[in-house]
Amino acid sequence: MEPINHVAGRAIPFGRKNVDTDVIIPAHWLKTITREGLGKGAFEAVKKEPGNVFDDPDYAGAPILIAGDNFGCGSSREHAAWALLDMGVKCVIAPSFSDIFSGNAFKNGILTVALPQEAIDRLLEVAKTDQIDIDLETQSVTTPFQDRFAFDIDPFRKHCLENGLDEVGLTMAQNDAINAYEAKAKAGLPFLARTPATAA
16 A cells, blocks of 8 residues: 555546445446456446546546545445546545445545535635645645645544555564564464374
């Protein structure tokens, strides 16, 4: 997982409320056995709408998505986070998120920023013409027009995102403690380390 400290660039001014994971990535894309390529299926139904924001070349490769309230609701598919990552999104800003989606996003290195609707409305307007800046260290979202919006984040999640630590990374960070425990267990309980005798 790549560390996230600072995300800056154009933001996709989506803004739609109650976007469920089936909208983010439709079910027929779930047959894949790899994460690569899911970005092509992201927001497939929305992309069929004339003039949709995802087809606007101004937002191609944008690292930020601005959404509406209750983003990521519906089923618990982790593919939604994978699809966002594959299309280049590193941060989603919305008034609120589904708990399961927020957890999946965090585990895959996507920063979710919850801000009041007034701030979202302002960012949606700025995103049409200018870039947005997100600083995880200071927990702030800023614009070139001196707007500054503070956001809260769980300290553990912040630590993991800043250091690029997923669940495997967290475990590996405890490697010395794990090895010490294994050595102590082997010395104190040698029968645990015995291998079964093989039949002749």
